[in-house]
Amino acid sequence: MKDRRNPKIYFYPLIFFLMVLAVIFIWQERYLPLSFILLFLSMVPFYRRFERKKAKAEVVVVIAVLAAIAAVSRVPFMALPGIQPTSFVVITAALVFGPEVGFLVGSTSALASNLFLGQGPWTPWQMFSWGMMGLSAGYLYRFAWMQNRIGLGIFGFCWGFLFGLIMNLWIVVGFFETINWGTFAGVYAASFYFDLAHGLSNVFFIVLFSRQWKKMLERASRKFGILGHTEER
Amino acid sequence: MPPPSAGVKIDMISAGNGFFALHPGLSFSYFIILFLLPMMFHHPLYLAVIFTGIIILNLLLGQVLVLKSHLKWYILMASFIIILNPLFTSRGATIMFYLGNRPFTMEALFHGGLFALSLVSILLVFPAYMRVITPDRFLFLFSSLAPNTAFNITVVLRFIPLLRRRLQEVLFVQQAMGIFSLEKSRRAKAKETMETFNILVTWSLESSLQTAASMRARGYETQKRSSAMVYQINRYDLVFLGLIAASVAAALLGYIWGYGQYQIYPYLEPALPVLSWHFLTIMFFLFIPIFLEGREWIQWHFIRSKM
Numbered sequence: 183m184k185d186r187r188n189p190k191i192y193f194y195p196l197i198f199f200l201m202v203l204a205v206i207f208i209w210q211e212r213y214l215p216l217s218f219i220l221l222f223l224s225m226v227p228f229y230r231r232f233e234r235k236k237a238k239a240e241v242v243v244v245i246a247v248l249a250a251i252a253a254v255s256r257v258p259f260m261a262l263p264g265i266q267p268t269s270f271v272v273i274t275a276a277l278v279f280g281p282e283v284g285f286l287v288g289s290t291s292a293l294a295s296n297l298f299l300g301q302g303p304w305t306p307w308q309m310f311s312w313g314m315m316g317l318s319a320g321y322l323y324r325f326a327w328m329q330n331r332i333g334l335g336i337f338g339f340c341w342g343f344l345f346g347l348i349m350n351l352w353i354v355v356g357f358f359e360t361i362n363w364g365t366f367a368g369v370y371a372a373s374f375y376f377d378l379a380h381g382l383s384n385v386f387f388i389v390l391f392s393r394q395w396k397k398m399l400e401r402a403s404r405k406f407g408i409l410g411h412t413e414e415r
Numbered sequence: 416m417p418p419p420s421a422g423v424k425i426d427m428i429s430a431g432n433g434f435f436a437l438h439p440g441l442s443f444s445y446f447i448i449l450f451l452l453p454m455m456f457h458h459p460l461y462l463a464v465i466f467t468g469i470i471i472l473n474l475l476l477g478q479v480l481v482l483k484s485h486l487k488w489y490i491l492m493a494s495f496i497i498i499l500n501p502l503f504t505s506r507g508a509t510i511m512f513y514l515g516n517r518p519f520t521m522e523a524l525f526h527g528g529l530f531a532l533s534l535v536s537i538l539l540v541f542p543a544y545m546r547v548i549t550p551d552r553f554l555f556l557f558s559s560l561a562p563n564t565a566f567n568i569t570v571v572l573r574f575i576p577l578l579r580r581r582l583q584e585v586l587f588v589q590q591a592m593g594i595f596s597l598e599k600s601r602r603a604k605a606k607e608t609m610e611t612f613n614i615l616v617t618w619s620l621e622s623s624l625q626t627a628a629s630m631r632a633r634g635y636e637t638q639k640r641s642s643a644m645v646y647q648i649n650r651y652d653l654v655f656l657g658l659i660a661a662s663v664a665a666a667l668l669g670y671i672w673g674y675g676q677y678q679i680y681p682y683l684e685p686a687l688p689v690l691s692w693h694f695l696t697i698m699f700f701l702f703i704p705i706f707l708e709g710r711e712w713i714q715w716h717f718i719r720s721k722m
Contacts, residue, residue, distance in 0.1 A: 294568070391609055
């Protein structure tokens with residue numbers, strides 16, 4: 183694509199400015215804004231990779247619809263607290279379409295679902311966690327132990343806790359002034375039940391539905407030639 | 416979030432007046448800084464001013480109902496933080512009472528209050544942000560910096576209401592067929608809900624790929640995408656760019672020099688003598704959109720046409 187306003191012109195100064203800002207925040211011990219800058223910087227490479235490609239219309243739309251599905255999936259399950267298939271959708275999307283798409287689906291769905299559940303300082307953290315969930319699912323899928331339901335179930339269970347681990351960091355950074363082992367222990371103890379529910383619901387969905395979902399997504403990708411597209415790049 | 420029927424109204428406003436008249440790049444940058452301010456200054460006076468400024472901005476932008484509907488949630492969160500902090504921290508000299516062996520200090524409680532005020536201020540920026548940076552403005556802004564990502568997010572924003580409507584349809588049919596009607600275990604309910612959800616997924620995947628084909632037929636990826644709305648930087652924008660940039664630079668410089676810092680432990684520092692040029696700069700920064708919107712409001716309500 184020829185672009186007269188070259189994005190690179192803004193890109194490096196922006197990154198540089200953010201790094202300077204990060205140093206100021208480290209020095210002033212303001213960890214919440216610092217964490218946002220670091221999260222943003224850590225997600226930039228993935229989005230940049232996505233930008234560098236000439237994205238086919240099908241790829242863009244499939245990523246968008248999967249992210250929307252992951253976001254909307256929280257709606258019918260509102261009656262059942264602790265159960266939400268968002269993580270399951272992100273993981274399955276990553277299995278079929280690869281780690282990069284997994285990351286994009288995860289992080290975009292976090293951003294989008296908070297549009298109706300409420301945006302807040304937790305949004306970038308959720309974007310990061312779900313993005314990483316998709317990314318790791320896509321990468322680990324090349325190993326044989328991940329390719330059956332037991333391996334996937336264990337993976338989903340672990341991510342229930344990993345997700346809590348990352349999200350608790352935001353609670354610790356955002357809510358407490360003294361960050362010590364006591365605060366960590368308190369927060370992790372408080373979130374244990376929710377993390378367990380998240381992990382178990384992941385296992386539940388993976389065991390019951392992962393085959394069916396993989397079939398559904400693979401069928402869609404084959405029909406419109408998306409899988410071939412993701413493999414060739 | 417505005418109801419779907421309000422679309423036309425928003426377009427009319429975003430064409431036009433007050434804070435909306437600024438170039439989206441400028442108002443976007445303004446909001447980013449507004450997000451950072453309450454995180455940077457944990458000083459009671461600064462936070463009070465920032466909080467008030469954000470509330471006034473929301474009111475002027477007509478977000479009263481949003482604030483009201485979220486009020487309970489804000490209060491819940493704030494009280495949670497206020498109470499939690501002294502339970503984990505026993506710093507501070509003024510001990511109010513003991514909880515077991517741990518002293519419950521006034522300073523820690525006060526710090527909890529500051530934290531809560533800062534967090535609620537951040538949350539309150541969102542309604543105003545959503546009002547001003549509408550999806551079309553967002554797309555306009557990021558279509559040069561990150562075209563694929565911006566477009567992707569816009570498509571997601573379009574899909575979510577569509578999918579919710581479809582989901583409602585599917586649920587309606589499923590209910591008519593007698594699914595969800597019996598008292599079942601949690602597990603069975605979850606299974607049933609997911610099976611219902613699968614219908615939505617197959618439907619949406621199928622139709623989305625048709626969307627893609629249709630996009631291609633209309634010339635997607637043949638050329639650089641153009642924007643429906645075109646915003647140009649005019650003199651008005653340059654003036655406000657200057658004002659915002661100057662106040663931000665001054666605020667950041669003062670921040671590095673140590674203005675806006677507040678010492679809580681061991682004793683609360685008196686807050687009032689800290690009124691300084693730096694504080695006035697922050698006030699000025701907060702006042703910019705209030706001035707823009709307030710002028711419109713005054714014109715609308717008080718100035719009679721002399722025709």
